[in-house]
Amino acid sequence: xxxxxxxxxxxxxxxxxxxxxxxxxxxxxxxxxxxxxxxxxxxxxxxxxxxxxxxxxxxxxxxxxxxxxxxxxxxxxxxxxxxxxxxxxxxxxxxxxxxxxxxxxxxxxxxxxxxxxxxxxxxxxxxxxxxxxxxxxxxxxxxxxxxxxxxxxxxxxxxxxxxxxxxxxxxxxxxxxxxxxxxxxxxxxxxxxxxxxxxxxxxxxxxxxxxxxxxxxxxxxxxxxxxxxxxxxxxxxxxxxxxxxxxxxxxxxxxxxxxxxxxxxxxxxxx
Numbered sequence: 001x002x003x004x005x006x007x008x009x010x011x012x013x014x015x016x017x018x019x020x021x022x023x024x025x026x027x028x029x030x031x032x033x034x035x036x037x038x039x040x041x042x043x044x045x046x047x048x049x050x051x052x053x054x055x056x057x058x059x060x061x062x063x064x065x066x067x068x069x070x071x072x073x074x075x076x077x078x079x080x081x082x083x084x085x086x087x088x089x090x091x092x093x094x095x096x097x098x099x100x101x102x103x104x105x106x107x108x109x110x111x112x113x114x115x116x117x118x119x120x121x122x123x124x125x126x127x128x129x130x131x132x133x134x135x136x137x138x139x140x141x142x143x144x145x146x147x148x149x150x151x152x153x154x155x156x157x158x159x160x161x162x163x164x165x166x167x168x169x170x171x172x173x174x175x176x177x178x179x180x181x182x183x184x185x186x187x188x189x190x191x192x193x194x195x196x197x198x199x200x201x202x203x204x205x206x207x208x209x210x211x212x213x214x215x216x217x218x219x220x221x222x223x224x225x226x227x228x229x230x231x232x233x234x235x236x237x238x239x240x241x242x243x244x245x246x247x248x249x250x251x252x253x254x255x256x257x258x259x260x261x262x263x264x265x266x267x268x269x270x271x
Contacts (some may be wrong), residue, residue, distance in 0.1 A: 003046045003053070007061075011081035013068055015054050018043070018063035022050035027114040029269055032056065032079070034097020034122070035189055040176050041096065046254070048266035054082060056099075058188025060180050071195035072124075072204045076226045077103035090114055092269050095121050097226075097252070100191065107207040116215040116238070117265050120223050120252050123230040124205030125237060126168070128198055131225045133158070137193040147186040152178045161224045164249050164257040171250045173256075205237060212240035216268045218261060220250030243268075 003018040018039050021026045029051030031042040038060025043125035046053055055062040057078055058070055068074060079102055083091065092115040095102050100121035108115055122128075130138065137143040156174055160167030168174070196204075215238050219231035228246050235242040245264065247254050255261035 002045065002100075008082060008085050010085045011078040012242065013057045013065055013078060013113055014191060015078065015082055016062040017052055017059065017082070018046060018053040019052045020046045020050040023030060023270060026050075026087055026270065027092055028052055028215040029049065029092040029115075030079070030083070030088075030101030030102070031094045033059070034095075034099045035059070035192070036177050036181060036185065037097075038176070041253075042094075043095065044259075044262045045265060046161070048262060051094075052082075052086065052088075054079070056101075059150070059185055061089050062256055064184025064188060066187065066189075070191035072101045072104045072200075074195075075101040076108065076266075078110070079148070081106050093114065094265065094269075095119065097101050098122050101125060103208065103211075104204055105160075107205075108210055110211045110213070113211060113213045115213055115269055116211060117268060118217045118231075118234050119261075119265075120219055120226055120254060121230075121234070122196075123226060123233060124208065125233045126202040126203055127233075128201055128230065129224070131196070134225075137190050138197075140194075143190050143194075147190065150181065150186065155181070162252055164220070164222060164251050201252070207235040208234070209239040211238050214268075215240055215242040216265070217242060217244045218254060218264065219244075219246050220254040220257065221246050221248050222250065223252045225252055225255075 003020040011253035038055045042053040058064045094117040096119040106189045156168045161168035217231045219228045235244045250257040
């Protein structure tokens with residue numbers, strides 16, 4: 001099915017979103033991307049399951065206001081407002097990387113969730129230590145300097161770690177990211193990472209046990225940014241029946257390393 005594109009004002013910011021109708025009788029899936037990508041990540045999933053995939057504020061084609069609260073709470077507020085504008089009560093949730101901020105929303109009203117999929121997500125769990133790029137972004141002045149020297153060449157060089165295939169990442173992926181990697185996105189990234197020291201991440205997941213819907217956790221075994229041990233950490237923290245799949249040889253975007261992940265997620269959401 002083809003996804004339509006629309007812009008929706010929600011929570012004081014204009015949000016760009018892609019939307020496709022879910023199968024009859026199924027709750028729509030809300031797909032939430034991470035850093036530094038956009039709803040582009042989810043096109044192969046939307047074509048299988050329908051649902052809605054927004055560009056988070058600060059990323060892609062959505063608004064990037066300086067005043068926005070780029071944090072777990074801020075994104076949870078914006079996504080809650082988006083669901084309200086769309087008239088969506090019950091939904092499934094799929095998150096990747098910083099899309100895990102939407103787990104803040106899920107914990108506010110876990111009874112609204114039909115199913116949950118967590119893919120290589122920023123862990124709202126104790127024990128996580130930020131990777132080297134995040135430590136740079138979290139450091140005042142150094143982060144600004146690092147962003148100031150950003151270039152497509154540098155993005156391509158740093159992308160060697162993203163996928164299991166010998167790098168860099170495909171030009172199509174790099175072009176999609178670089179097209180929207182403007183000052184607004186750079187500012188959003190710095191604010192987001194600075195909002196979340198490890199202690200904040202751990203507290204943000206205090207009520208994960210209240211999420212009791214069926215859940216699927218998928219992780220690239222060789223993710224260089226978030227160790228695969230956090231896959232079982234999520235499974236232990238969630239309160240319902242949770243299946244864990246750790247994919248040998250895959251890294252941070254496991255569906256790009258192993259396209260069968262799209263089938264796995266679609267089957268889980270529609271079963």
